Amino acid sequence: MTENAAKRMKMEGGGVKIGTHNGHFHADEALAVYMLRLLPTYAGSSLVRTRDPALLQTCHTVVDVGGEYDASANRYDHHQRTFTTTFPGRPTKLSSAGLVFMHFGKSIIAQHISQPEDSDEVGVLWNKLYESFIEALDAHDNGISAYDPAGISSAGLEKRFSDGGFTLGAMVGRLNPNWNDPTPSDPVEAQAAEDSKFLLASARIGEEFARDLEYYAKAWLPARTIVQDAWAKRTQYDPEGRIMVLEGQAVPWKDHLYTLEEQEGAKDGKKVLYVLYPEKPVPDAKWRIQAVPVTKDSFQSRKALPEPWRGARDAQLDEVSGVPGGVFIHASGFIGGNKTFDGAKEMAAKACAF
Template sequence: MAESAAKRLKTTGVTIGTHNGHFHADEALAVYMLRLLPTYAGSSLVRTRDPALLQTCHTVVDVGGEYDASANRYDHHQRTFSTTFPGRPTKLSSAGLVYMHFGKAIIAQQLSKPEDSEDVGLLWNKIYESFVEALDAHDNGISAYDPKGIAAASLEKRFSEGGFNLGAMVGRLNPNWNDPVPSDPKEAQAAEDEKFLTASQRIGEEFSRDLEYYSRAWLPARDIVKAAYEKRTEYDPEGRIMVLEGQSVPWKDHMYNLEEADGTGKKVLYVLYAEKPVPDAKWRIQAVPVTMDSFESRKALPEAWRGARDDKLDEITGIPGGVFVHAAGFIGGNKTFEGAKAMAVKALDI
């Protein structure tokens, strides 16, 4: 999809259209993503709800009541719209639509690889799930958790999260209700458009940081984690200890995917890695979370070890070189690899 879209757009001096008035994260990101591509790099922007003006635009996002990729129309507000990203359940917003069609071209440009390469496809899915999908859900009023399930369980939030999410970050850049507005309509629209461009750049920076991280850090870590996963039975016959050689890398996503693909049902409980890539580095032992974002561990380090440090920890564990074990039991440290390995092996049976 992205490849054909990128090839189809060969014009220069194109205009992107979106709606004026209160702006949202989805169209702010949609405009930013388009402008990452050569076709749209020098594009102009028209913010209006006037159908006649929108008709003159090369590409229209989040307004117009039409989704037709062949005509470069990417709205999601029509009653009949129900499109989702491949393999995901969330209805798309204009951000998701633009990403679905142009995301591979953006990623391929970042990686200097063909759009149909495995790495581009992997990142296309990953960045949607990690970044874009939340905007789609926010704009379409879809909760991360089933409201009925939350009500049935009588769950209540323990504290306010400050209303800060990707959508709110853009929303607070809109003009306040009582801000002065120029009396001249053209000046007023220009002032509003300037705020929109600020919002588009702001959320776009976050998107680009995600793209940078996943392409330059997360993706190269995959082979390292795979090698460690394949060697895990060297440290425990059941493969419950995984050792990252050299230094720590982003491992959670890759390890969960490897476990799922493995299909044996056996789970890694502890991951060992050096604090720094130097010969005399201290080593960490980390309990694997139940899920990617969970604070609960599959098997936390033993209760008796938690909160202990240095000599006191050595005394409790019977293993020399202890540095600490966190009070919550999700991570600990030892001065040497052998010490960290011994802690992991002992913790398995406690």
């Protein structure tokens, strides 16, 4: 009873009204509503789910319905034939989630990290969150595949197994009522039941957004300075700059490394091949040597650790590598370990020359 009352209060609310469509809901408007409600203007806002133009006209802000995109009037629909807007520097047509994030994302981030909207930190996070989270929802809602279907077909690629269809969009879609679920005969009750499910969906996709925002703000962004320092010192360990050392502890380094290489126009022979870091931030920690992947999510390394080392451990690894203190090398050669920094550094140097 208390939960239902709380949900009803959130729908009826107070303050400004947010409008979106009723019926089958999607991840984009569920997230758009969640993001708006993070801001003071929309705190305690009520939600109107309808396609009735007269009711939508009473709303302060309307998302994903109404056939109008006009930020000055707080109208954020993307279904009109003339709509082609994309996020700055990205090719994907926006959905209501992308529109709301494009206009309000910096305010949300600035509020979260207590920095001015025009700060460098806010700008970096605004772009990163769009590319890592929001863009996938825009593409899903606009029917845009992650890979070119014609290219996949011409290459003769087939899916090896089902991934369960577990995307951000599908996660929200599963919260819609099933076709054969009982529906209250009273239209008001039926709409209230549907709205209740929408609020659950908005909270669920919002939770994922909030986790990404927290991670990128509190973990990913602070790592940028550490990686920049390591990048600047890389020629101390290899004249060609192919070995990068994270001296204090492991941090999320891949995105930042790729960005630095792109910014400085690093050629293939000058790109980092191996990243060294301690397993724990303690003085006597063992060290890891990790091969840099071709892309962030690739299982293919730029230069995997030497084949004769792969799968070897301890004394056997010492013998095949010629470096004392070996711990292991993964069977695929993407990562390995040594008991000391000097040992890991020697392994990296030998791997570069192998």
